[in-house]
Amino acid sequence: MMRTRPLKVALLGCGVVGSEVARIMTTHADDLTARIGAPVELAGVAVRRPDRVREGIDPALVTTDATALVKRGDIDVVVEVIGGIEPARTLITTAFEYGASVVSANKALLAQDGAALHAAAGDHDADLYYEAAVAGAIPLIRPLRESLAGDKINRVMGIVNGTTNFILDKMDSTGAGYQEALDEATALGYAEADPTADVEGFDAAAKAAILAGIAFHTRVRLDDVYREGMTEVTAADFASAREMGCTIKLLAICERAADGASVTARVHPAMIPLSHPLASVRGAYNAVFVESDAAGQLMFYGPGAGGSPTASAVLGDLVAVCRNRLNGATGPGESAYAALPVSPMGEVVTRYHISLDVADKPGVLAQVATVFAEHGVSIDTVRQSGKDGEASLVVVTHRASDAALTGTVEALRKLDTVRGVASIMRVEGE
Amino acid sequence: MMRTRPLKVALLGCGVVGSEVARIMTTHADDLTARIGAPVELAGVAVRRPDRVREGIDPALVTTDATALVKRGDIDVVVEVIGGIEPARTLITTAFEYGASVVSANKALLAQDGAALHAAAGDHDADLYYEAAVAGAIPLIRPLRESLAGDKINRVMGIVNGTTNFILDKMDSTGAGYQEALDEATALGYAEADPTADVEGFDAAAKAAILAGIAFHTRVRLDDVYREGMTEVTAADFASAREMGCTIKLLAICERAADGASVTARVHPAMIPLSHPLASVRGAYNAVFVESDAAGQLMFYGPGAGGSPTASAVLGDLVAVCRNRLNGATGPGESAYAALPVSPMGEVVTRYHISLDVADKPGVLAQVATVFAEHGVSIDTVRQSGKDGEASLVVVTHRASDAALTGTVEALRKLDTVRGVASIMRVEGE
Structure with missing residues (x-):
């Protein structure tokens, strides 16, 4: 032959x-x-x-x-x-x-x-x-479009940018701040002189669009992907994450809605439990977690660049x-027959970790809890700590839509007793 | 169309x-x-x-x-x-x-x-x-024979039997003995009434033969695969493993020799460091770690059965x-053009963890160390503990051939001061 x-x-x-x-x-x-x-x-x-x-x-x-x-x-x-x-x-x-x-x-x-x-x-x-x-190097496109061609993929969640994983891993393991970790990544050649494409999530968003398109047999354009960078993740966020038994990763998440009728794609930093396989992805490595109807949970891990x-x-x-x-043949081409609508970020449902700076006086928690309730966001846990008239309130919610959460935060900002919203972070992988 | x-x-x-x-x-x-x-x-x-x-x-x-x-x-x-x-x-x-x-x-x-x-x-x-x-469900055959078709695979090391991983994970996490963990696996439906194919490594050996054949473009017959079951792994072995920062897994290992001119395939229990990605594979999950020239280290993880x-x-x-x-076409067929010789187990090179029961008297360590040296097996660490005239000696070697190690153990058994060889376990993934 x-x-x-x-x-x-x-x-x-x-x-x-x-x-x-x-x-x-x-x-x-x-x-x-x-x-x-x-x-x-x-x-x-x-x-x-x-x-x-x-x-x-x-x-x-x-x-x-x-x-x-x-x-x-x-x-x-x-x-x-x-x-x-x-x-x-x-x-x-x-x-x-x-x-x-x-x-x-x-x-x-x-x-x-x-x-x-x-x-x-x-x-x-x-x-x-x-x-x-x-x-x-991670075989991912071929497994998604060929190996899983007889299955129904419901979620693709991954660390698809090595630069940002290096920075976040460094912040996690050394307690360094973002700038310090970025400087080290630059010095070691993991970050480019202009790191915007990586740290603002543009690179990951492009990959999320490609993965969502293949996973859901639907065209997903770059504009369809919600994108949030990781430049505002702080050492304090890592401390909060650790208290919850979590770490922080920049994730690309492509999901089919619970009713199967629409999909979403997004890139943002998120807390994930230390027990999740993605939590232990170190340095500049990449890993992608795939959930499907028949296969269940799969993970693909390896060097994401170089x-x-x-x-x-x-x-x-x-x-x-x-x-x-x-x-004399061709391999599989684009498969976009499902043509599912891509929902906006407001319809994404997940959990949230919110840190508030509040006045240290009676009734504040009740006020805050009322705002959450009015927006239909159910609270899982609240932790309050404070001294000298200042206090902080850490709220972890049950699953709620991004729109409901955004409405909640806007209302919280208007409360006299809320001095500021220190951070809002999604909690994934539970 | x-x-x-x-x-x-x-x-x-x-x-x-x-x-x-x-x-x-x-x-x-x-x-x-x-x-x-x-x-x-x-x-x-x-x-x-x-x-x-x-x-x-x-x-x-x-x-x-x-x-x-x-x-x-x-x-x-x-x-x-x-x-x-x-x-x-x-x-x-x-x-x-x-x-x-x-x-x-x-x-x-x-x-x-x-x-x-x-x-x-x-x-x-x-x-x-x-x-x-x-x-x-883990996409593995297709990635190996298609995604990595332009690369040179040097090692495939994996947990490819869910039953034995369930048993070993149970022993590790609860301190149970083999029989107790097997009974639980049977009760939960993870082990068959006759678990021989799983616990004696026959199932994993078949998979090792298939993986080695694909990875090395060489026919590897079932008879070419060295096979050792995991029925003799004890709670004491897990305790020893933990002291070394390791756990124990039943591994299928397909390796290209350092000179590239031959390959080996084997299945046996082995200690691996807790930091290795395979160490955290829980329950009945499978995972396969692949090392290649260009891609580097990849891992594929997911449910191995069901x-x-x-x-x-x-x-x-x-x-x-x-x-x-x-x-009107066909996909890739068998690729066995490399036709590399498959070496016997004696030529496999790895590290060993050996527990000896010895007489608690001066000079024993010197005797034992001499035997290792005579067989060209270099010792990394030795730990000695004892009481009431009985003592135990735990030796961890540097890399040595299986033949050299076997010779060493035979000679050790002949020493008057060695009462018995309590366990020999390979150490992989370092």
């Missing part, structure tokens, strides 16, 4: 991930040939800075003209590891037009334009694979796409 | 797993149709006891003649959830001859005859999928196999 004409691969981008992809394609060429059923050949590498030395890559393959490379007409698979929206989007669309399949690690693009890209792939009987776009892990995911896709090509 | 002629499925076996497969095929028919691209129809159900009432299954579909069912000629996919070697093997082979693809949950058969079955599938351009054969979880894995395979059929 082995054919000798090699499958030709165009590599777009040769940074941390691309150079690893090229290296493994060279060093493991025999294994890839055996696993694919045909040799696979690096036919060209598009880069921005052609003068940079790239060890192990034939300089004759290097070009700055990515468009010409994807338009060559003899390319079987385009591997896109440039990132960002443009020129990646145009290059991928062009690749399909010229008959190539595409392997991409581009979460931002997939989250924004996944539907259009899948349609373009379908129009040209090509594959679009992107395991590397979510949670790096050149080698991401390259592992890219190469797994490359092997699959090459096999499909040899078979 | 939707075709209306349904794909026909023959279900062999309608016990705990089969009845769940039938139920989900009925209740989720619309979802399966959308995900496959064509309706899928239960065309027949072969059972041993036709008079048993099977809720939700049309009695007209039920037959006791499994052979006639697979020979009908119009069956697209045979789902085999009978288990055991025969008649499952003949039925699967016949299914291929009659043009069907096969989804199986049969670990014993796959471990024993996987190569022949894959060859039979290949001869008839049919698929043989068996995600449910290892670790129940009707619904196993059915989830079967149905994921069913969707994939049906898609392949509509595509």
Whole structure:
């Protein structure tokens, strides 16, 4: 069954991930040939800075003209590891037009334009694979869209950003504040010079959109994902979490509503019990917890970023796409038949941990409790502590909608006896 | 693209797993149709006891003649959830001859005859999928053979038997002895009336053979797997483990040798550090830790058995196999091109925890240490305790080969001052 004409691969981008992809394609060429059923050949590498030395890559393959490379007409698979929206989007669309399949690690693009890209792939009987776009090396896209294809997924909850997990883990284990932990993450190379995409949850939100779309067979756009960063998490929040037997993680949560008729997707910091498998995910690791009707609770754990892990995911896709090509077939495309409505954040139901600074005088608790009751938010526990006329009140609620909680907090702020709302944090994973 | 002629499925076996497969095929028919691209129809159900009432299954579909069912000629996919070697093997082979693809949950058969079955599938351009054969609902076979197809797997180490994990977890958390914990597992339905296949490691060994074969692209036969049960693990072993910051798990370990030129597969109880992700796998859950060159460390966690979880894995395979059929293609078959030699247990290198009952007199430690040194086994730590002329010596070694350790223990038994070897346990995951 082995054919000798090699499958030709165009590599777009040769940074941390691309150079690893090229290296493994060279060093493991025999294994890839055996696993694919045909040799696979690096036919060209598009880069921005052609003068940079790239060890192990034939300089004759290097070009700055990515468009010409994807338009060559003899390319079987385009591997896109440039990132960002443009020129990646145009290059991928062009690749399909010229008959190539595409392997991409581009979460931002997939989250924004996944539907259009899948349609373009379908129009040209090509594959679009992107395991590397979510949670790096962790096999997640393939298990969700293939292994669980006969099951009904109800929740996907994960730590999908290594930078923020590193920072939060550091705050948890050392008592450091946010800035101090961020500085360490930057110094160690876990955070970029401008960490906005990570710490404000944009990166995780893109991944949540992709995961929700696959899990619920429904198009979920980036705008559908509620997003809250983790820059305001404090050492005091970690102390509160610990008192509850919890830690704090930045979570991407995709949920089917209890009635099954709608879905939500969100990213925010949340307290989770120390006994939850996600609580023990350390450093820059990622992990995703999946709950489905038949399978029950599954978890997938591993390195969420880095050149080698991401390259592992890219190469797994490359092997699959090459096999499909040899078979004259394509793998599963977009599955959006369920077309469930995506509900706004107000309809999300969860528990809350609220810290209030209040006046230390009789009747305050009764006032506060009344506000919760008026908004239909049931209180689980209250802890009061105070001295010198100042006091703090920590309220943990039962499950309530985000809208009800928001209304409660607005009303609390208007009480004379409430000096301030020190923090509001969701409690997940119970 | 939707075709209306349904794909026909023959279900062999309608016990705990089969009845769940039938139920989900009925209740989720619309979802399966959308995900496959064509309706899928239960065309027949072969059972041993036709008079048993099977809720939700049309009695007209039920037959006791499994052979006639697979020979009908119009069956697209045979789902085999009978288990055991025969008649499952003949039925699967016949299914291929009659043009069907096969989804199986049969670990014993796959471990024993996987190569022949894959060859039979290949001869008839049919698929043989068996995600449910290892670790129940946990997507594992597909990630190993597809997601990591571009990577080099060096170790697969997992808890792949829920019964024994339940027993060991119970011993760990309550201090119970083996028999007491087994009795509880039996009462709760986690252990069968004859628990031999589980507690003696036969079930885990079959899974180890399957996993090693896929991970290393090498045929690994059941006979190649070293197997040691967990019936002799004692409460005292757990106490020793705890002193080392460890717990005890029954592990299936598939390893590539350091030089890459050979592999090993084994099942035995082992101490692992409490900080290792596998240490916190509770109850009847399964988890598999995978280490590869590029991806690094991955872990897959979930329910390892049970009707619904196993059915989830079967149905994921069913969707994939049906898609392949509509595509006129087949998925990845056996990959055994690497054909690495499987080394015997003597060549496995790991650390050991050895408890000796010794005479409480001067010079014993020197004698014992000399024996270790003579066999090239380097000692990491020794702890001595004793009273009334009796003493115990706990030795933890550095990494040594199983052959060297066996030689050491034989020599120790011959020392006058060694009254007995109370326990020998491997230490993994460090």
